[in-house]
Amino acid sequence: xxxxxxxxxxxxxxxxxxxxxxxxxxxxxxxxxxxxxxxxxxxxxxxxxxxxxxxxxxxxxxxxxxxxxxxxxxxxxxxxxxxxxxxxxxxxxxxxxxxxxxxxxxxxxxxxxxxxxxxxxxxxxxxxxxxxxxxxxxxxxxxxxxxxxxxxxxxxxxxxxxxxxxxxxxxxxxxxxxxxxxxxxxxxxxxxxxxxxxxxxxxxxxxxxxxxxxxxxxxxxxxxxxxxxxxxxxxxxxxxxxxxxxxxxxxxxxxxxxxxxxxxxxxxxxxxxxxxxxxxxxxxxxxxxxxxxxxxxxxxxxxxxxxxxxxxxxxxxxxxxxxxxxxxxxxxxxxxxxxxxxxxxxxxxxxxxxxxxxxxxxxxxxxxxxxxxxxxxxxxxxxxxxxxxxxxxxxx
Amino acid sequence: xxxxxxxxxxxxxxxxxxxxxxxxxxxxxxxxxxxxxxxxxxxx
Ligand SMILES: Cc1cc2nc3c(=O)[nH]c(=O)nc-3n(C[C@H](O)[C@H](O)[C@H](O)COP(=O)(O)OP(=O)(O)OC[C@H]3O[C@@H](n4cnc5c(N)ncnc54)[C@H](O)[C@@H]3O)c2cc1C
Numbered sequence: 382x383x384x385x386x387x388x389x390x391x392x393x394x395x396x397x398x399x400x401x402x403x404x405x406x407x408x409x410x411x412x413x414x415x416x417x418x419x420x421x422x423x424x425x426x427x428x429x430x431x432x433x434x435x436x437x438x439x440x441x442x443x444x445x446x447x448x449x450x451x452x453x454x455x456x457x458x459x460x461x462x463x464x465x466x467x468x469x470x471x472x473x474x475x476x477x478x479x480x481x482x483x484x485x486x487x488x489x490x491x492x493x494x495x496x497x498x499x500x501x502x503x504x505x506x507x508x509x510x511x512x513x514x515x516x517x518x519x520x521x522x523x524x525x526x527x528x529x530x531x532x533x534x535x536x537x538x539x540x541x542x543x544x545x546x547x548x549x550x551x552x553x554x555x556x557x558x559x560x561x562x563x564x565x566x567x568x569x570x571x572x573x574x575x576x577x578x579x580x581x582x583x584x585x586x587x588x589x590x591x592x593x594x595x596x597x598x599x600x601x602x603x604x605x606x607x608x609x610x611x612x613x614x615x616x617x618x619x620x621x622x623x624x625x626x627x628x629x630x631x632x633x634x635x636x637x638x639x640x641x642x643x644x645x646x647x648x649x650x651x652x653x654x655x656x657x658x659x660x661x662x663x664x665x666x667x668x669x670x671x672x673x674x675x676x677x678x679x680x681x682x683x684x685x686x687x688x689x690x691x692x693x694x695x696x697x698x699x700x701x702x703x704x705x706x707x708x709x710x711x712x713x714x715x716x717x718x719x720x721x722x723x724x725x726x727x728x729x730x731x732x733x734x735x736x737x738x739x740x741x742x743x744x745x746x747x748x749x750x751x752x753x754x755x756x757x758x759x760x761x762x763x764x765x766x767x768x769x770x771x772x773x774x775x776x777x
Numbered sequence: 778x779x780x781x782x783x784x785x786x787x788x789x790x791x792x793x794x795x796x797x798x799x800x801x802x803x804x805x806x807x808x809x810x811x812x813x814x815x816x817x818x819x820x821x
Contacts, residue, residue, distance in 0.1 A: 424814035436795045437806040443785040460783030466791030468816050486820045629790025638817040645793030653803045
């Protein structure tokens with residue numbers, strides 16, 4: 382994504398007085414090869430690291446035989462406590478011809494960039510790949526089953542994202558029921574009473590991810606599931622088998638790397654020392670790597686209203702930010718949702734260049750309990766994109 | 778019991794859990810069927 386964003390920005394170099402950048406192009410194969418090299422070098426040594434620490438590394442597929450017994454390739458292993466950390470995989474929707482589509486796992490290994498990409502699913506993963514391929518020159522269509530793409534977004538941020546999609550010439554279609562993917566990969570769909578066809582060179586299936594727990598044979602260990610994930614309490618412990626804990630995507634409502642990182646040691650602590658540590662997600666920043674990207678923390682304006690807060694909002698467009706101005710990165714918005722009177726910050730939403738970094742400033746301030754006006758009067762470095770957070774806090 | 782703590786899956790969550798387990802002095806095993814990079818690095 383970062384390479385494609387650089388390409389997209391560089392192509393607009395003329396606005397900055399650079400010449401010749403319009404003709405820059407992307408060597409898809411070289412980009413994928415570089416990604417593979419990075420994955421390889423960062424993966425190297427992980428297995429040895431674990432065994433050097435004195436952890437017994439067992440290769441093979443695990444499967445429960447009983448409440449504290451796991452079979453790995455025919456070998457039986459027993460554990461006083463067991464942590465399920467099996468992650469998730471892309472769900473394949475039950476659409477006739479779904480096998481003709483690819484998931485994100487396969488898209489990042491394609492040897493050739495598809496000229497036309499149809500994305501089934503307007504959630505985060507569908508949007509990220511949709512934007513990346515569109516910015517890289519593919520003709521992209523995103524088909525969303527519901528009335529809105531990315532339902533967890535704040536409405537105004539979604540509007541800004543849809544405007545960016547129009548500018549990127551992505552066609553976003555909502556309320557679509559995909560009925561079939563035919564042999565030449567054309568996606569057939571029903572929109573209201575109308576049948577429509579969307580021709581494609583590749584079809585990306587991005588309809589969510591299910592936890593890899595079912596294959597573990599959880600029933601034999603008495604592990605109850607909630608949809609596809611392990612049903613857990615606040616200690617990450619299975620509600621039905623106290624010897625078993627679950628972490629990361631296997632436990633997961635929110636599927637993010639920092640959650641996996643954070644939950645691992647908490648579950649290990651509770652498993653080894655007894656239930657002492659609870660998870661806390663009250664301030665949890667996250668990002669969507671569309672181009673431009675989105676960062677969010679806390680409640681959307683609508684959610685805050687639904688919860689009965691007396692909601693106020695302040696906003697600053699990126700175009701007010703001098704750092705964004707000199708870089709010609711003026712598309713974007715910072716929105717602060719706060720409580721009237723107490724000035725408690727309830728949520729912050731950013732769309733624009735480096736939103737994924739900018740949002741962390743807001744999250745840290747919220748964690749520290751800063752009131753909106755305190756935040757807005759803090760010193761900050763000028764001119765910076767991050768300054769947009771402070772300006773939005775100072776705005777009324 | 779063979780182990781105090783068994784972890785199934787060596788992605789971000791499992792690896793971190795296993796490391797925390799040995800730090801507390803527990804006898805730990807980790808089971809992995811594929812690579813040791815997890816979804817974030819290999820597929821995200
Ligand atoms: C396309 C994409 C983009 C993403 N982008 C982001 C992002 O920008 N930011 C972010 O924070 N998160 C992102 N995520 C989410 C993030 O990658 C996951 O939340 C995170 O990797 C989960 O870690 P985990 O340790 O729970 O699972 P995983 O990393 O999936 O690890 C699970 C491991 O368990 C192993 N396993 C499974 N079953 C068994 C079994 N029966 N026996 C033995 N081993 C088994 C698997 O082989 C795997 O190695 C993205 C995900 C995808 C797919």
